[in-house]
Amino acid sequence: MSPTRRQLPPRPETAERRRDILRAALEIFGSKGYNNGPLAEIAEQVGMTHAGILHHFGSKDRLLVEVLRYRDESDVEGIEGQHIPDGTELFRHLIRTAFANEQRPGIVQAYAVLSAESVTDGNPGREYFEERYQVLRGEVAAAFRVMCAEQGVEDPETLDHAAASILAVMDGMQVQWLLDPSNVTLAKTSAFAIEAIAAQVLDPRSAPFTAAPDSPA
Amino acid sequence: MSPTRRQLPPRPETAERRRDILRAALEIFGSKGYNNGPLAEIAEQVGMTHAGILHHFGSKDRLLVEVLRYRDESDVEGIEGQHIPDGTELFRHLIRTAFANEQRPGIVQAYAVLSAESVTDGNPGREYFEERYQVLRGEVAAAFRVMCAEQGVEDPETLDHAAASILAVMDGMQVQWLLDPSNVTLAKTSAFAIEAIAAQVLDPRSAPFTAAPDSPA
DNA sequence: ATTAACTTACAGTACAGTCAGTAACTAGCA
DNA sequence: TGCTAGTTACTGACTGTACTGTAAGTTAAT
Incomplete structure (x- = not known):
């Protein structure tokens, strides 16, 4: 027995x-x-x-x-564990990742497809992506916080928006790039957007159309 | 017969x-x-x-x-046909759409899932999304061109990047919002990013980390 | 001797598409 | 106005296939 x-x-x-x-x-x-x-x-x-x-x-x-x-x-982007010496290091890393991704459309496609598919009913990957985005948003926001600390500016809501939107651009660009690689550049466009968002955080200016409606039409 | x-x-x-x-x-x-x-x-x-x-x-x-x-x-966002009087009108419309989308998660989910799914092998929706993004990028770029004309600034590559990345943020935010609506705001974050990108186009400043590597590490 | 790492065979289901039939409608004509 | 041939808008039954999961058996390592 x-x-x-x-x-x-x-x-x-x-x-x-x-x-x-x-x-x-x-x-x-x-x-x-x-x-x-x-x-x-x-x-x-x-x-x-x-x-x-x-x-x-x-x-x-x-x-x-x-x-x-x-x-x-197995990913080149071992963002998670890295300690961030300077706030800018993470952003440089994100941009570097975008450039690296242009060489591996397969992985990019896997990520794009599976992350979107994860929002469907009962998808087994959902929990993973939920957690992953939460972690990444936290890290990007933290990097911003470090950079802001040097300058004294800091608005928590702005940091959240900035963090989420940086990840959003990178993901959204992947789909556009996969659909039409000859008309879309993945890395350069992502880099442009990341810098634009970062610039707005560090040195906020009145936007060209400030009237964001609080109630939808 | x-x-x-x-x-x-x-x-x-x-x-x-x-x-x-x-x-x-x-x-x-x-x-x-x-x-x-x-x-x-x-x-x-x-x-x-x-x-x-x-x-x-x-x-x-x-x-x-x-x-x-x-x-x-059937979409509230009848962007396609509208003639743009002022350049800013389109952006206001995009932001308004983002707010409206918060009230209809079903449609948002359909769009997010189907657009990403369209990049898979032999997906019948691929052509549609390819064309759609091309058209939308063109219109956003055109709106920027109108706004820039008033100020004299204009760099075609910048316009392309800006147009693509605005659409990218909106799409990317949808996935994050669907995954975790209690921690992510769809419209406010989209609006923030759109304004940041527009600001960078209209009044370009040196970005905080300008050293975008042309060759990946 | 037991277990890991398989294979073959099969059960069960889910699904897109086909086909023959049926009821209801429409067009044209007496 | 009523009749009828042709057609639309379906249903129900079926086909074929694709696919996940399981069970029983085989081989080789420990």
Whole structure:
């Protein structure tokens, strides 16, 4: 009833295989979406059957969640953990990321498709993106706070707006760029917008059309 | 072999029914996505079978295309046709739209999900969004051109960047807002970013981190 | 000997599209 | 005005397929 060992540790190659699967899944989900990206196709790409994948990840839902986490880790943009020496460092990093992204449309597409898909009913990636945006907004706002501190200006609501809108431009530009790369530049446009927003935070000027209606027409 | 009439005009109620279907489809595609939104559910909502819908639209693909066009027409934001008296009018309109959108998360979600989904392989909505963004970018750039003319400043590349990034913020904010409406304001943040970008176009200042690398690290 | 890492086979479901039929409407004609 | 052929607007039944998940069996490592 109780033999010596109950569970064996995973074999050394297993981690590699799992990574192969995650890589393939990222590619398939990226190009076809989560709902439209079959396990069988992922499996084929790593020389397996779809049942093999389910052996490793249990279900397609859990696979997606792990794919998203994997993308973070394997990402060049290790924003999360970095301590920010100067406030400007984060922004430089974001812009650098935008330039790097121009070389990897696959990952960009995966991110764009999966983040938007995550707002649909019962999507397993939703929690991940909710948390991710919250964290990123917090970090961008923090970077602004550092920069503002040097100048004495600070309005918490403005910082929130600025943080959210910087992430928004980067995401929105990805879709436009993916749709029409010959007419849209991803990085230069993102950089332009980031600088415009930062400029407005650091040195706010009366905007050209200040009359934002508080009640919709 | 050749009787008097070959084709009968559609019945008077038909237009109504089609509109009902388009409305329902917009809702279903919006909440579940195109790939994950079954015809049967749309049909049920209008008291029909899915075969009835296919009778009207031929295929699911064609239904999507018509849904997207329908959304344009029925939209409060009739940007397309309007002639712009003053350059600022368009921007005011965009901001007004953002405020209006806070009252209709369903449509916002449909737009966010379907536009991102459109970049996936073989998506039938792709052409629509490609064209749509091109048109909108052109109009925003034109509005900027009008405003710049009054001041003498004008750099075509800057206008393109500004136009694209304004649309990008609006789209990107929609996703963040849908994911976490209690922590994100859609309209106020969009307005903030639009004004920041416009300010930078009309009165360009050296940005806080001008060193945008031309080659990615 | 037990378990990990699979495969093959299959169950079950969900879904788009087809087809034959039916009721209701319309056009044209007597 | 009423009749009728042709047509629209469907329904119901079905086909085919795509896909997730499961169960039982096989091989190889520990």
